[in-house]
Amino acid sequence: MRVVAGLLLLLLGLCGSGAQGEAGGLGEVAEINQNTDPKHPAEESTQQSMKQTACDVWMELRALRDMVVEQKVHMELLQRENSDLQTRLSSSESELLISKSRIDQLERENAEKPKVAFYAALTDARTLGPYNTDITLKYSKVFTNIGKAYNPSTGFFTAPVKGVYNLQFTVMGYDAGVISVQVYKNNQRIMYNWERNENDSVPEYFTKSLVLELTAGDEIHLVLPSGHSIFDDSNNYSTFSGSLLFTL
Numbered sequence: 001m002r003v004v005a006g007l008l009l010l011l012l013g014l015c016g017s018g019a020q021g022e023a024g025g026l027g028e029v030a031e032i033n034q035n036t037d038p039k040h041p042a043e044e045s046t047q048q049s050m051k052q053t054a055c056d057v058w059m060e061l062r063a064l065r066d067m068v069v070e071q072k073v074h075m076e077l078l079q080r081e082n083s084d085l086q087t088r089l090s091s092s093e094s095e096l097l098i099s100k101s102r103i104d105q106l107e108r109e110n111a112e113k114p115k116v117a118f119y120a121a122l123t124d125a126r127t128l129g130p131y132n133t134d135i136t137l138k139y140s141k142v143f144t145n146i147g148k149a150y151n152p153s154t155g156f157f158t159a160p161v162k163g164v165y166n167l168q169f170t171v172m173g174y175d176a177g178v179i180s181v182q183v184y185k186n187n188q189r190i191m192y193n194w195e196r197n198e199n200d201s202v203p204e205y206f207t208k209s210l211v212l213e214l215t216a217g218d219e220i221h222l223v224l225p226s227g228h229s230i231f232d233d234s235n236n237y238s239t240f241s242g243s244l245l246f247t248l
């Protein structure tokens with residue numbers, strides 16, 4: 001910048017009074033060139049045209065300098081905008097990384113969460129009972145058994161994890177007298193139900209559900225008490241189902 005300013009001053013000197021008005025504060029330098037002796041006309045004219053050229057160059061340079069200054073301001077503005085953009089970009093990048101790791105964590109948790117749900121119908125053998133002892137009902141027609149917590153060959157559901165479980169069963173009676181099912185938890189009865197099938201040609205139903213807090217290894221099974229009966233055939237009337245609501 002200093003070199004350019006020096007060059008401008010020199011040219012201004014050559015340019016003379018014609019540029020004084022525009023030169024402003026640089027006017028004094030221009031004065032130095034004024035007090036020269038009178039010249040020969042030819043010399044005068046050459047000097048005049050040189051003066052004119054210098055003046056033109058000076059004007060050009062001044063315009064160029066103005067342009068450079070303007071470009072510099074513009075560039076500084078662009079640099080500021082660029083650094084603002086970079087700041088914003090890097091903050092959104094880190095936000096994105098945070099969301100991604102949160103999603104990964106949720107996916108992991110979801111994948112690790114045990115999935116337990118079963119649903120089975122009793123039998124195709126029509127009326128079971130009455131027998132003279134209690135028997136464990138083995139719901140053998142398995143529709144759903146996610147997590148394999150229900151065992152159709154024993155009729156037992158075993159909680160794989162500590163949690164709250166929803167259990168439900170539907171009992172159908174037909175040509176049956178008294179229909180009944182009891183719920184056992186770890187070989188201890190926790191629920192008794194019965195219903196009289198008043199008219200042999202009209203089926204009876206009841207449905208019950210339980211919400212139980214179980215620890216891992218707790219077993220649930222359904223029992224047909226002695227003297228009572230239950231009915232099922234290929235229509236899947238009598239069913240037993242359960243699922244894990246949430247772990248504890």
Ligand SMILES: *[C@@H]1O[C@H](CO)[C@@H](O)[C@H](O)[C@H]1NC(C)=O
Binds near residue numbers: 199202
């Ligand atoms: C049983 O139900 C059928 C059909 O509704 C009816 O015709 C019959 O009379 C009923 N029997 C008795 C014993 O109530």
Ligand SMILES: *[C@@H]1O[C@H](CO)[C@@H](O)[C@H](O)[C@H]1NC(C)=O
Binds near residue numbers: 142234235236
């Ligand atoms: C009962 O379930 C079995 C599968 O165990 C299925 O094939 C059958 O169609 C079902 N019965 C009816 C009436 O939907």
